[in-house]
Amino acid sequence: MSRYLIGLDVGTSGAKCILCDDTGRVLASSTQEYPLYTPRPGWAEQDPEDWWDGVKRGLNALFTKCPIDKNLIAGISFSGQMHGLVALDKDLNVIRPAILWNDQRTQKQCDWLTERAGGVEGLLKYTNNRMLTGYTGGKILWLRDEEPENFSRMKVFVCPKDYIRHRLTGKIAIDMSDASGTGFFDTKNRVWSDELIKIAGLDKAIFPQCLESVDKAGEVSKAAALETGLPEGLNVYAGGGDAVIQTTGTGLVEPGILGIVIGTSGNVSMGMDRYSDNPGGKLQMFCNNDKNLWHCFGCTLTAGGALSWFTKTLAGEDKADADKAGKNVYALIDERAAQVPPGSSGVLFAPYLSGERCPYPDPNARGIFYGLSLGTTRAEMARAVMEGVTFSLKQVVELMADKVKPEKIYLSGGGASSELWKQMAADIFEIPVYTMSAAKEGGAYGAVLVAGVGAGIWKSLQDAIKVLKEDEKYYTPSEETRPAYRKAYEKYKMLYAANKPVFDKE
Numbered sequence: 001m002s003r004y005l006i007g008l009d010v011g012t013s014g015a016k017c018i019l020c021d022d023t024g025r026v027l028a029s030s031t032q033e034y035p036l037y038t039p040r041p042g043w044a045e046q047d048p049e050d051w052w053d054g055v056k057r058g059l060n061a062l063f064t065k066c067p068i069d070k071n072l073i074a075g076i077s078f079s080g081q082m083h084g085l086v087a088l089d090k091d092l093n094v095i096r097p098a099i100l101w102n103d104q105r106t107q108k109q110c111d112w113l114t115e116r117a118g119g120v121e122g123l124l125k126y127t128n129n130r131m132l133t134g135y136t137g138g139k140i141l142w143l144r145d146e147e148p149e150n151f152s153r154m155k156v157f158v159c160p161k162d163y164i165r166h167r168l169t170g171k172i173a174i175d176m177s178d179a180s181g182t183g184f185f186d187t188k189n190r191v192w193s194d195e196l197i198k199i200a201g202l203d204k205a206i207f208p209q210c211l212e213s214v215d216k217a218g219e220v221s222k223a224a225a226l227e228t229g230l231p232e233g234l235n236v237y238a239g240g241g242d243a244v245i246q247t248t249g250t251g252l253v254e255p256g257i258l259g260i261v262i263g264t265s266g267n268v269s270m271g272m273d274r275y276s277d278n279p280g281g282k283l284q285m286f287c288n289n290d291k292n293l294w295h296c297f298g299c300t301l302t303a304g305g306a307l308s309w310f311t312k313t314l315a316g317e318d319k320a321d322a323d324k325a326g327k328n329v330y331a332l333i334d335e336r337a338a339q340v341p342p343g344s345s346g347v348l349f350a351p352y353l354s355g356e357r358c359p360y361p362d363p364n365a366r367g368i369f370y371g372l373s374l375g376t377t378r379a380e381m382a383r384a385v386m387e388g389v390t391f392s393l394k395q396v397v398e399l400m401a402d403k404v405k406p407e408k409i410y411l412s413g414g415g416a417s418s419e420l421w422k423q424m425a426a427d428i429f430e431i432p433v434y435t436m437s438a439a440k441e442g443g444a445y446g447a448v449l450v451a452g453v454g455a456g457i458w459k460s461l462q463d464a465i466k467v468l469k470e471d472e473k474y475y476t477p478s479e480e481t482r483p484a485y486r487k488a489y490e491k492y493k494m495l496y497a498a499n500k501p502v503f504d505k506e
Contacts, residue, residue, distance in 0.1 A: 003074040003457065006062075006230075007447030008055055009242065010080035010161045012036065012046075012100065012264045013308075015054030017062045018444045022074070022457050024467030026438055026445070028066035032057040037097065042104040042355065042363065045097040048086055048163050055164055059228050070231045076168075076220075077213075077451035078239030079246060079443025080161025082181040085139035087154040088163075092172065095150050098160060099139045102265070102301050102354040104363035106138030109145060113137070113183075116199050120281050126196040128187045129180070130281035133355065133363045134301070137183030141200065156206050161239055168228070169218030169236050174208045177244040177295065180286035185210075187287055187294070188275050211238040213245065213289035214453045214461070237454035240289045242443040243267045243299060248289045249446030250410045250436045251465040258406040260393055260425065262415025263442065266303030268396040270296045282399050283358065289450055290461045298358035298396035303389045304414045306351040306367070307333075310385050315378060330418070337383035338420045342427065342484040344380045346371040349388030350495045359395040360496055364503040368495055386421055387485075390428045391492040397429060408432050412439035426475040428485050433475040436468050 002021045009016040014033040020026050034050035063070075083101035088094060099105070110131045117123040120130060131137055136159065144151045158166065159178045166172055179185040179192070184200070184207065186193040192207050211217055217238045225232035239245065246267075247259040253271040261267040272294040278285040288295040302309075311319070311329060318336070322329040352365035369381065397406075411433050415421045417440060426433040438445045449464040458464035 003072050004068055005074055005448045005451045005455070005457070006076040007441070007444035007451065008058070008076065008078050008161075008164065009442060009444040009447065010051050010055070010078065010164050011242065011443075012081050012102070015051060015058045016442065016444045017055065017058035018441050018448060019062050019066055019068070020448045022452070024438070024448070024452075026441060028062050029441060030058045030061035030065065032061070044100040044103040044354070046100060048094050048098050048160070051160060051164055052167050056228055059230065063229055070229075073231065073234055074457060075235045075237055075451035075455035076230070077237040077447040077454065078161040078165060079242045079447045080159060080164070080178070080239070082159065082178055082241035082243055083134050083136050084160045085136050085143070086158045086160060086163045087143060087150065088156050088158065088172075089153045090155045092155070092166065095153050096147070101134045103139070104133050104355040106133045106142045107363050109141035110138045113141065113200055117196060123196075124278060124281050126193045127183060127185060128278045128285045129183060130361065131183040132357055132361055134357055135181055135183035137200075140202065140206070154206060156208055158208055159241070161241075162208070165217055165236060165239070168220050168224045168230070170221050171218040172208050173211050173217050173238060175211050175213045175238040175240050176287035177213060177240040177289060179210050181241055187285055190287055190291070212291050213238050213240040213450045216454055235455060237451045239447050239450055241286075243269070243297060244286055244295045245289055245446035245450065246412060246443035247271065247295070247446070248449060248461060248465070249441065249443060250412050250439050251468045252410065253288060253290070253293055253461045253465060257408055257410060258397065258400070259410045259412065261413040261442075262303045262389065262393075262411070262421065263413035264303065264305040264308070266300040266389060266393050268298050268393055268400060270400065272296055289446070290453070293461070296400065298399055300351065300389070300392045300396065301354040301357050302351045302367070303393070306349070306353055306385050306389055307382070309353055310382060314381065318378065333382050334418050334420050336379040337386060340380050340383040342481040343488040344384035344387055345376070347376055347380045347384040348488065348492050348495060349381070349384040350492070351385070351389050351392055359392070359399060362500070362503060365496065366503060368499060370495060386424060387428070387488065388492065390421075390425055391489050394428055394489065395493070406431055408434055410434055410436055410439070412436065413442060416440060422475045423478070426477050427481045428489065430477045430482070432477070435471045435474075437471060438468065
């Protein structure tokens, strides 16, 4: 008799819920959207209650699509947007809106802590990572500096997925991958860095208990069962931050193959079976989703989110045409952009709509269209957005060149649903691009694998990823497009340096 597993992804644009059987087959999937708030330029916030509502709606839709005997569910686990600060009071109630991963308000606090720790090299000795503006740590310090009343009320903090796990179980914890993204975690020894916490002048008590992703974190409470339809007592496993666990969901837990995710943000990732130093803090070196595994990656803050912005802001006519034809607007934009030659007729786009993290840790960076003329079309601009995102990811790939010489790339996230984007990636990276079974489910599928390991269905993550298969169709680099993309890429790399003096005036 089959057993079932549920994966929940608490994303930036919505909550995704998937139901799988014990062979890893996806039986049903549901995504429920919720709002993002930008009260000031460079700020990004959400109401955690919206996440909870989205998860409840998603689970209800899941069970409607695929009625099952819920007593046969073996476990549930999580993926979630990383770095968000959810501040909780003594009663574990939310104090203020969550400050998100793409929020850029904390540069002053990050600079202060970096200096106190002895500069970047001093900081790396504690965590093996820079304190980037997106990280949770800077947000904690910002709360202390700018909202002291709220800070004084904060008993503990968690990240977004951990808040949903709390709502299901009543328990507070964080997993090693999300803890790595706070900037206060000793990723070598997989513990909070007590020394850095002391340097920052923070109380260790606000830092939650750390679990491995596959560890049991509690059981569904009676109250949560009534709200969600999940069975009371269902085992709940810790889960992981989306930038890490979504690559687990494509099979990247050990070295050798690069994973590229084109979601709201963009990630270039590689699993590692041993700890590795991070010279200069150019990349991000996090704990992976099981003990004795680590994760190396670089994150560009706006990837698929740039195309979403373009569609909502500039593609109104495309949306109207798509509605008329009964098509998805992104599919129509894809078709039209595919008619534009590589290099987008000289139009370039730098995707720094939320500042940038990698390859340039610069919260003041801003998006750029270059090469516009009176003859520029919307299709050329759309293709330039896709190419610009891919060029940005290529820069991250080049930073990782000393760690791996990849023979293939596994592409996932929303961008992996675009035929144009998959071929474009192969052409620009000049490496064959593959997609994996269930890759479109993103972090939610990684959460299923983690739940399955926790529940004993698979012995380890290495065992769990055997259920994954490469899709038959793959994408090889085109010799024909190479000259145009190489020329465009060389010009693209000049945009940041040329505009940095303007960014620095922010």
